[in-house]
Amino acid sequence: MAPRYADDLSLAHVLADTADKISMDRFRALDLRVESKPDLTPVSDADQAVERALRATLGRTRPRDSVLGEEYGVSAAAAGPGHRQWVIDPIDGTKNYIRGVPIWATLIALMEGDQPVVGLVSAPALGRRWWAALGHGAFAGRHTAAATPIRVSGVRRIGDASFCYSSLHGWEETERLEPVLDLIRQSWRSRAYGDFYGYMLVAEGAVDIMVEPELSLWDVAALIPIVTEAGGVFTDLSGQPGPAGGSAVATNGKIHEEVLTRLS
Structure with a gap:
């Protein structure tokens, strides 16, 4: 892996571990609270709890980086050329989540300027995680110790x-x-x-x-x-x-x- 992003990708896995615990604890919970945002899309208390937890960790470990999240916006000035910004979707697939469908995930990215250089998708209800860093390749598995390289198909028509x-x-x-x-x-x-x-x-x-x-x-x-x-x-x-x-x-x-x- 390019040493430049090794620590960032490791941190993304730590963030995903935190997100997985919170989201799975609330998945199919009878007391899950769901509200409508101004755009009429749903948000659950789990979406908000995950994003708050990840922001808190990033605030301690990457205080110089900006954070953009779906639920709470930008924590600092928006990232520009040469700047680093973490981008978080605490639960992608909230409609699935609130109905008990297991196809949902936490999305964690690091951007440098306008380019995403680290990406991690964690779908704990599916027992699967995907991740990549620029120049490192892409992998999938339950966790880093069970990682398998992944590759697109060869279909041409x-x-x-x-x-x-x-x-x-x-x-x-x-x-x-x-x-x-x-x-x-x-x-x-x-x-x-x-x-x-x-x-x-x-x-x-x-x-x-x-x-x-x-x-x-x-x-x-x-x-x-x-x-x-x-x-x-x-x-x-x-x-x-x-x-x-x-x-x-x-x-x-x-x-x-x-x-x-x-x-x-």
Whole structure:
């Protein structure tokens, strides 16, 4: 591993251990409190507790770094060129979480300027974790002692590809539903695994395409290093790499340009 990010990736695992304990203790709890945020998306007391705990740890261990979280915003000035910022989604897949569906995860990323350089996704209800650092490769397993390198697939045709999406509603709202439906019809298989999970399946080579039309920075920052270090390509719908575009197209790289063309 590049020594520059070894300590940061180790810290990300420590943060994930903390998050896993809190989120699993509240998963399927009868007294779980759920509220609606101003954008009408749900937030549980577990989302808030996880983010508070991770912010507290980062405040002690990385006091010079900025923190951006879904529930509590930016802890300091937003990261700029040469600056480091931790980006946290305490529970990605809150709707699954509050209904007892085990497909949810804590997303932890470190950004330098506008580039995610460390990414970790921990899905404790699935008993699985994925992580990567720039120049280090991508790995998956229950923990670092049981790590396995992961790699995207070698599929080269849409007709042989497994296509994944989160929901059709967002595509309808952005007036791109027909291109997505066409991809579904042309693909070998399609499934709506949703949220982080489709991207991790791309990184593992189990799925070849994952697309979403509207996303925030905390939704994607941790995913990008994992997909790209596994050999994949991650852009927005216009084909620009990085997390700033507000949309996502992740593929094994071999069919990326064709997917972008079809979605446009």
